[in-house]
Amino acid sequence: MEPEAGAGGARASRSTRQKRALASVMAESRRFRSAQEIHEALVGRGESIGLTTVYNQLRALAEAGLVDTLRAPDGEILYRKCESNSHHHHVRCRSCGRTVEVKGVAVERWAERVAARAGFVDVDHTVEVVGTCAQCAGRHFASA
Amino acid sequence: MEPEAGAGGARASRSTRQKRALASVMAESRRFRSAQEIHEALVGRGESIGLTTVYNQLRALAEAGLVDTLRAPDGEILYRKCESNSHHHHVRCRSCGRTVEVKGVAVERWAERVAARAGFVDVDHTVEVVGTCAQCAGRHFASA
DNA sequence: CGCTTATTGAAAATCATTGCCAACAGCTTA
DNA sequence: TAAGCTGTTGGCAATGATTTTCAATAAGCG
Numbered sequence: 197m198e199p200e201a202g203a204g205g206a207r208a209s210r211s212t213r214q215k216r217a218l219a220s221v222m223a224e225s226r227r228f229r230s231a232q233e234i235h236e237a238l239v240g241r242g243e244s245i246g247l248t249t250v251y252n253q254l255r256a257l258a259e260a261g262l263v264d265t266l267r268a269p270d271g272e273i274l275y276r277k278c279e280s281n282s283h284h285h286h287v288r289c290r291s292c293g294r295t296v297e298v299k300g301v302a303v304e305r306w307a308e309r310v311a312a313r314a315g316f317v318d319v320d321h322t323v324e325v326v327g328t329c330a331q332c333a334g335r336h337f338a339s340a
Numbered sequence: 341m342e343p344e345a346g347a348g349g350a351r352a353s354r355s356t357r358q359k360r361a362l363a364s365v366m367a368e369s370r371r372f373r374s375a376q377e378i379h380e381a382l383v384g385r386g387e388s389i390g391l392t393t394v395y396n397q398l399r400a401l402a403e404a405g406l407v408d409t410l411r412a413p414d415g416e417i418l419y420r421k422c423e424s425n426s427h428h429h430h431v432r433c434r435s436c437g438r439t440v441e442v443k444g445v446a447v448e449r450w451a452e453r454v455a456a457r458a459g460f461v462d463v464d465h466t467v468e469v470v471g472t473c474a475q476c477a478g479r480h481f482a483s484a
Numbered sequence: 485c486g487c488t489t490a491t492t493g494a495a496a497a498t499c500a501t502t503g504c505c506a507a508c509a510g511c512t513t514a
Numbered sequence: 515t516a517a518g519c520t521g522t523t524g525g526c527a528a529t530g531a532t533t534t535t536c537a538a539t540a541a542g543c544g
Contacts, residue, residue, distance in 0.1 A: 246493035316471030327460030390524035
């Protein structure tokens with residue numbers, strides 16, 4: 197259920213210790229992490245927070261568009277704080293997981309164009325670019 | 341483990357009733373289906389085949405690049421027979437699930453470019469375009 | 485302060501997918 | 515055609531992320 201503004205007025209969202217802690221931990225890292233990892237980070241920092249709460253909040257934040265989500269190859273959902281409000285995509289290192297945000301005006305237009313050509317409207321898209329970052333590539337050469 | 345061509349020679353892949361049935365069912369539809377749906381189709385057609393086998397084979401086919409895979413929003417893996425060997429992407433209708441294959445030379449280049457700019461090598465990418473197809477859009481207007 | 489209700493979170497439930505492994509069946513060779 | 519080797523099958527248990535349940539807790543309001 198979505199909190200809807202009924203006759204009685206919009207229900208307020210409450211500020212809790214857990215929400216604040218989560219927001220804080222999310223702000224600390226630029227990398228995509230699983231709910232479990234985020235929970236561990238919270239606990240390791242001394243916070244007392246349930247895994248369920250982390251899941252609930254992350255989902256809520258994702259629905260609100262405040263965090264980006266991503267599917268790991270094994271299906272896990274990865275979360276990361278969204279820094280820019282504008283539409284963007286990610287380039288992720290398959291080795292170390294580091295991600296870089298990139299603008300993609302070109303893809304936006306491409307997606308719009310091919311979809312329109314196929315008769316689709318109200319188009320949305322998902323783009324994921326994975327590669328090996330410079331550092332990892334170098335490390336790889338050294339050991340190979 | 342991958343079947344590797346060792347000193348004893350490459351191990352042959354055997355043609356079984358199940359593999360043939362699966363291939364046949366996969367060839368029947370152009371739409372992405374879950375392993376469970378595919379299994380149901382097989383059973384409903386009178387074939388006797390285990391769900392585990394369907395999973396195994398689909399995974400093998402996917403790894404061999406003979407079927408395209410896709411993640412449903414809820415994490416399920418969807419499979420579809422790959423028709424063209426060349427790299428391509430999909431435009432999918434969020435309402436009826438119909439998919440259209442599109443070439444994407446423009447995106448390929450874009451992905452390569454932005455990744456390279458960020459210092460990444462050995463770049464790969466995933467693109468998903470979703471929209472509402474002409475038919476569904478029309479139906480929507482009619483009922484709204 | 486007291487009340488309403490959003491939020492929390494432990495535990496159980498869900499469910500797609502994988503692991504296990506003994507029985508089975510292609511294919512090859514005798 | 516028969517025997518053997520080994521790829522394949524498939525029922526069932528295991529895995530593990532995510533969701534649901536729901537009673538206890540606590541934020542924010544008057």
